[in-house]
Amino acid sequence: MKAFRYHRPADVAEAVAVLAAEPQAAYLGGGTNLVDLMKLGVQRPDVLVDVTRLPLDTVEELPDGGLRIGATVRNSDLAAHPAVRRDYPVLARALLAAASGQLRNMATTGGNLLQRTRCVYYQDTSKACNKREPGSGCAALHGQNRDLAVLDWSEQCVATHPSDLAVALAALDTVVEVHDADGPRDIPIAEFYRSPGTHPERETTLARGALITAVRLPPLPAARRSTYLKVRDRASFAFAAGSVAAMLDLDGDVVRDVRLAYGAVAHRPWRAYRAEEELRGRPFSPELAARAADAELAEARPLRHNGFKLPLTRAITVRALTELASS
Amino acid sequence: MQGGPENATTIDERHSSRVTVEVNGASREVALDNRTTLLDALREHLDLTGAKKGCDHGQCGSCTVLLDGRRVKSCLVFAVTVDGRSVVTVEGLAGPDELSPLQAAFIAHDAFQCGYCTPGQLCSARGMLDEVSRGWPSAVTGDLNTPVELTDAEIRERMAGNLCRCAAYPHIVAAVRETAASS
Numbered sequence: 001m002k003a004f005r006y007h008r009p010a011d012v013a014e015a016v017a018v019l020a021a022e023p024q025a026a027y028l029g030g031g032t033n034l035v036d037l038m039k040l041g042v043q044r045p046d047v048l049v050d051v052t053r054l055p056l057d058t059v060e061e062l063p064d065g066g067l068r069i070g071a072t073v074r075n076s077d078l079a080a081h082p083a084v085r086r087d088y089p090v091l092a093r094a095l096l097a098a099a100s101g102q103l104r105n106m107a108t109t110g111g112n113l114l115q116r117t118r119c120v121y122y123q124d125t126s127k128a129c130n131k132r133e134p135g136s137g138c139a140a141l142h143g144q145n146r147d148l149a150v151l152d153w154s155e156q157c158v159a160t161h162p163s164d165l166a167v168a169l170a171a172l173d174t175v176v177e178v179h180d181a182d183g184p185r186d187i188p189i190a191e192f193y194r195s196p197g198t199h200p201e202r203e204t205t206l207a208r209g210a211l212i213t214a215v216r217l218p219p220l221p222a223a224r225r226s227t228y229l230k231v232r233d234r235a236s237f238a239f240a241a242g243s244v245a246a247m248l249d250l251d252g253d254v255v256r257d258v259r260l261a262y263g264a265v266a267h268r269p270w271r272a273y274r275a276e277e278e279l280r281g282r283p284f285s286p287e288l289a290a291r292a293a294d295a296e297l298a299e300a301r302p303l304r305h306n307g308f309k310l311p312l313t314r315a316i317t318v319r320a321l322t323e324l325a326s327s
Numbered sequence: 328m329q330g331g332p333e334n335a336t337t338i339d340e341r342h343s344s345r346v347t348v349e350v351n352g353a354s355r356e357v358a359l360d361n362r363t364t365l366l367d368a369l370r371e372h373l374d375l376t377g378a379k380k381g382c383d384h385g386q387c388g389s390c391t392v393l394l395d396g397r398r399v400k401s402c403l404v405f406a407v408t409v410d411g412r413s414v415v416t417v418e419g420l421a422g423p424d425e426l427s428p429l430q431a432a433f434i435a436h437d438a439f440q441c442g443y444c445t446p447g448q449l450c451s452a453r454g455m456l457d458e459v460s461r462g463w464p465s466a467v468t469g470d471l472n473t474p475v476e477l478t479d480a481e482i483r484e485r486m487a488g489n490l491c492r493c494a495a496y497p498h499i500v501a502a503v504r505e506t507a508a509s510s
Contacts, residue, residue: 005341039383039384079463080462089471096468101398101487101488103385103403106403235487
């Protein structure tokens with residue numbers, strides 16, 4: 001591992017200033033991903049700016065009924081928060097479906113959103129990877145790509161985003177609050193993540209050195225009927241082979257509102273707008289849910305080893321929505 | 328700033344830190360290369376070899392310790408980040424001549440064979456039982472808004488971060504179940 005300097009800033013402004021002054025600095029949150037990548041030589045920061053002691057560790061119930069979640073709130077505390085369990089079960093379920101008890105005690109909200117792909121070629125410095133080393137190529141495109149993208153990939157990168165939390169936040173139209181050299185600003189989560197395109201090394205629209213300070217959930221009473229369904233190769237402690245964040249609001253049997261987002265299918269958490277459009281205003285049935293998923297996946301381009309993700313994603317869409325409809 | 332003699336040639340002030348941490352109730356101070364994980368600090372600088380190095384990538388759980396009372400994987404924590412904090416390792420779960428109820432239950436139920444994962448299993452189970460007592464739900468909890476009932480399925484899910492190559496899982500579940508029932 002490359003030697004690094006360690007800095008513990010007194011406030012957000014100081015943290016952002018250090019990142020602005022140090023081209024090879026990185027923020028350190030829970031460390032569950034970054035420390036691992038440093039051991040592997042994939043990340044090689046000169047300076048670590050430890051943000052875990054900044055006062056960003058509270059969950060605040062907002063007057064409008066929404067929720068502001070500080071960036072350093074640990075995944076386990078967030079999943080256990082009474083307002084999250086009551087009002088946004090999709091969020092609690094997504095968090096609890098991820099990692100292990102120890103890792104959830106460490107991992108932060110902001111760090112979770114910025115974790116890096118688990119594509120094995122990204123994590124292996126002996127392999128070509130445009131995300132790790134722009135211009136070096138993509139060993140995954142014709143390699144072992146079972147775990148990788150079926151939607152929106154490019155010749156330069158077929159990685160998926162690994163976060164479960166981000167999928168739930170995408171379904172909930174979350175706002176990401178960030179602080180950069182120009183001060184604080186809001187980024188809607190729909191504009192936060194990037195498609196890989198020709199620059200897969202740029203995963204978000206964050207300015208260099210920007211710090212996530214919080215995420216803000218809008219009030220969404222219908223989210224009380226929401227869930228997160230994740231399928232993995234073993235029962236626990238594994239990344240998703242497929243996942244869906246779902247919220248369903250019925251008026252009688254007619255779909256008044258619905259939110260769907262998919263994990264494990266693309267470079268970003270995949271909000272399923274087309275599927276939502278198919279569902280809205282129609283009487284709910286499992287067949288309708290299947291048609292909606294098919295509409296969303298119509299433009300999918302499976303790779304050699306991951307065609308199974310299409311029927312899998314379709315099946316979990318049907319199951320999640322049918323469960324919500326009967327709850 | 329002083330480095331240990333074993334790394335005096337590589338350590339330098341810009342890349343090292345003096346860290347004060349409470350370990351098993353005693354305050355300890357040590358100068359460390361910033362790259363030193365909490366696991367390596369415990370084992371190689373503080374003579375506490377209970378926490379084990381298995382995968383060293385946060386996947387096996389054998390390095391589990393309690394940090395400010397919460398279970399964490401010490402292989403993914405840089406020691407410099409725990410300055411001023413409190414750590415409990417397997418050596419601190421009970422006094423030197425006694426067993427905690429959890430440790431006694433592990434022996435009674437034959438909850439290990441080679442024993443390499445056991446310190447991590449014990450610290451993880453200790454932290455996990457505290458999480459249950461705080462009412463934290465898990466992925467297999469049916470209703471998120473009612474008190475948790477610690478079924479075997481709950482124990483298995485909550486202990487999923489600790490691997491056992493000897494596959495003593497049924498006995499580990501039994502030991503944890505008995506400890507929870509008697510506390």
